[in-house]
Amino acid sequence: MHEMSLCEGIVQVLQQEAERQSFHKVNRVRLEIGALAGVELSALRFGFDVVSRGTLAEGAALEIIEQPATAWCLMCMRPVTIQQRYDPCPECGAYQLQVTEGEELKIKDLEVE
Numbered sequence: 185m186h187e188m189s190l191c192e193g194i195v196q197v198l199q200q201e202a203e204r205q206s207f208h209k210v211n212r213v214r215l216e217i218g219a220l221a222g223v224e225l226s227a228l229r230f231g232f233d234v235v236s237r238g239t240l241a242e243g244a245a246l247e248i249i250e251q252p253a254t255a256w257c258l259m260c261m262r263p264v265t266i267q268q269r270y271d272p273c274p275e276c277g278a279y280q281l282q283v284t285e286g287e288e289l290k291i292k293d294l295e296v297e
């Protein structure tokens with residue numbers, strides 16, 4: 185389950201930030217996740233609970249902001265919004281799409297004390 189290793193990465197970042205900015209507890213983490221990041225949100229929440237146990241992020245609220253995916257349609261010659269990878273263009277139905285956004289997962293901000 186790659187959500188588990190994602191969560192390990194997130195907690196690592198939190199610990200590094202805690203040292204850098206000298207906070208000792210994380211109350212809330214806001215994540216931005218692209219629609220194409222391939223992340224199962226329930227697995228991510230579960231993983232975060234498990235991985236953060238015994239760390240400064242234990243009990244922190246995980247807030248997830250889902251970002252729509254954007255692709256460039258080679259037929260329409262403009263960007264379109266897609267729900268999933270390999271979706272056809274919602275405008276013209278073509279499959280000549282190049283994904284431009286939607287694969288990212290990043291920590292947007294933190295609430296700490």
Ligand SMILES: [Zn+2]
Binds near residue numbers: 259274275276278
């Ligand atoms: Zn199109």
